[in-house]
Amino acid sequence: MTRRVLPVLLTVVALLCTPATAGAGPHPPYTPLNPSAIELSQWGRFTGQVTFTNLPWVYAWSFKISESWAVGIVGPVTEFTTLDCDGKRIAANDHVEYPDYLFHGSSAVNSSCGEYYLFGRLDFVRLNQKGWIEYWDRFTVALARDGSTTLISLGSGIRHGVEGTTRSAAARARSVPVRRTTLPA
Secondary structure (H helix, E strand, O other): OHHHHHHHHHHHHHHHOOOEEEEEEOOOOEEOOEOEEEEEOOOEEEEEEEEOOOOOEEEEEEEEEOHHHHOOEEEEEEEEEEEEEOOEEEEEEEEEEOOOOEEEEEEEEOOOOOOEEEEEEEEEEEOOEEEEEEEEEEEEEEEOOOOOEEEEEEEEEEEEEEOOOOOOHHHHHHHOOOOOOOOOO
């Protein structure tokens, strides 16, 4: 009996300790006709949006934990989110809020930056386990063939994990796929 149960138990433990990822691919470019992108998962909803009406353009983001996950969270959620331009931090948010809070922030963006990278992490206790949700958005401001400017998605997504699956920042950065979306001719 033990020989049959042990492999099944090890498989279940491995599945519970492995981070799960949703999204993790490029979304359509941010343009005046398509100014926002949404990533949905069972853990929550990430929204990125660019306001093109005035210069400088403003990139705003938000993350809302899904109701089904927020119900099991005990106590506050700690959030830390950064927006980097070519690897240099240009904005950071740090909040401690209740699970129903809409975590959000914004920053000016322009074509002088080769690549923007937003990375956020929420830490909490849910069902007596330490857990986390990470979200990201990577994009670049580029000139189209007709001379107009657009923001091209390099990838975005949401992932979740529980205690024992925390990885280094370098490992997280390597795991985020970078796929360029080409503009139509």
